[in-house]
Amino acid sequence: xxxxxxxxxxxxxxxxxxxxxxxxxxxxxxxxxxxxxxxxxxxxxxxxxxxxxxxxxxxxxxxxxxxxxxxxxxxxxxxxxxxxxxxxxxxxxxxxxxxxxxxxxxxxxxxxxxxxxxxxxxxxxxxxxxxxxxxxxxxxxxxxx
Numbered sequence: 001x002x003x004x005x006x007x008x009x010x011x012x013x014x015x016x017x018x019x020x021x022x023x024x025x026x027x028x029x030x031x032x033x034x035x036x037x038x039x040x041x042x043x044x045x046x047x048x049x050x051x052x053x054x055x056x057x058x059x060x061x062x063x064x065x066x067x068x069x070x071x072x073x074x075x076x077x078x079x080x081x082x083x084x085x086x087x088x089x090x091x092x093x094x095x096x097x098x099x100x101x102x103x104x105x106x107x108x109x110x111x112x113x114x115x116x117x118x119x120x121x122x123x124x125x126x127x128x129x130x131x132x133x134x135x136x137x138x139x140x141x142x143x144x145x
Contacts, residue, residue: 002028002084003082004024004086006085007034012050013127019118020088024086032067032082034076037068054066085112086114
């Protein structure tokens, strides 16, 4: 059963993230959305709220599971039985970063990365952009599922 882990901070989970998951669903029997916890960072949204929001988006879809994890993404992949890491790419800058990360993850664990390019109309959307707009009082609901 091919399983992919889609890992990130998802602070917040945007319509861009949702697009990547939705477009990857036909490729995998199961997608695990893993919220990485970094105790050195304080999040915009509490981890529990991120977990609940994403679970609510995919409630009723048995192919999607949402978890939290600490440590290396490849260790989380091993724990949840994922053979692939799902990653989104918005630009050539993202591509270079993701290619290097894919090489390191493959060397560490043998887990392959699958890159899905952002839809052009969603490529500018990022969690950091949403957080920044929100800090200026802008309504960010159009960027959230």
